[in-house]
Amino acid sequence: MDVDYQEAFENSPVGQAIGRNRVILACNHMFGRIFRGAIEDMVGQTFERLYPTQSDFEKTGQRVGGFLSIDSTFSDDRVMRRLDGDLFWVRVRGFTYTPEDPHSRTLWVFTELAKDGTSGQSLRSSLTARERDVATLLIEGKTAKEIAKVLDISHRTVDIYRTRLLRKYNVSRTAELIEFLLQG
Known part of the structure; x- marks a missing residue:
């Protein structure tokens, strides 16, 4: 049985990208779907486009580089x-x-974390779908009233979810929560 590795890569059910010095050398169709872009628009570009901020890209690169140099893997x-600018998990x-x-x-x-509460081993993946929605909008800089309008819930409900997130991550301020979530 012959295996066409190029075809397997291109049609994998998970997004894959090959990088060289944080530049995308190749990516597959699912990667394009996840990030809502055409493969040809991503190849040759840095991964920076896929991070919420340039600072996040830089900090994450330093942190992840440390793990990769020790263990060769990271997750x-x-x-x-x-x-298109949308943030997602x-x-x-x-x-x-x-x-x-x-x-x-x-x-x-x-692998995109589904809004149905897909869970895994990390603390971040233990978020409920609504906690994930609120956290994403907080990262975008929205106020409780703005989040309430987007999610069609009361601003007090937003405050309850924000309080849950602060407790879950053992931080006292929203800015600390956002920094923790962006650290990955």
């Missing part, structure tokens, strides 16, 4: 940005072929 749940798994230069040659797998 977490994080908020990322689609090409994704599970990211990565591998480096070059631990001595961790971002030099990498393979990344992305």
